[in-house]
Amino acid sequence: MPLEAWSGDVTLLSGKELMAEDADSGPEALLFIVTHGPTNGHLAKVDQQLKPVSNFTQLDVNRGLVVFIHEGDYSSFWWRCGLAVTH
Numbered sequence: 132m133p134l135e136a137w138s139g140d141v142t143l144l145s146g147k148e149l150m151a152e153d154a155d156s157g158p159e160a161l162l163f164i165v166t167h168g169p170t171n172g173h174l175a176k177v178d179q180q181l182k183p184v185s186n187f188t189q190l191d192v193n194r195g196l197v198v199f200i201h202e203g204d205y206s207s208f209w210w211r212c213g214l215a216v217t218h
Contacts, residue, residue, distance in 0.1 A: 140201045141180060144192050149214075151189050156218040158189035166213035171203030174212065189216075 151161045164186045165174060173183035177196050187197050 140199075142199045142201065143177075143195055144174075144197045144199060145195065146193055149189075149192050151216045153218055158193055160218045161189040162217050163187050163189070163192075164215045164217065166215050169199060169212035172199055172201040174198070175200055 149163070151163070153161060165184065168174075168183065174187070175182055175184055175198055176187070176191070177198055180198060180200055184197070191197050
């Protein structure tokens with residue numbers, strides 16, 4: 132499911148937008164690594180929104196701890212981000 136975010140928004144990521152599963156590992160072991168930053172903003176933890184993150188876990192997403200901070204202009208609502216997942 133695409134994540135909708137408008138300029139100036141702080142948008143919570145959830146399992147609807149980002150879900151990784153592995154039969155051998157729990158969500159705390161599934162690590163997302165940002166391979167190239169989002170266009171028009173950055174990913175951050177809820178409690179440190181000014182600090183872009185380079186990685187986070189599926190458990191962080193499940194607990195509602197990861198947000199996208201949209202810093203683009205009002206005409207730009209599309210954003211892309213490269214993520215890799217490992218355990």
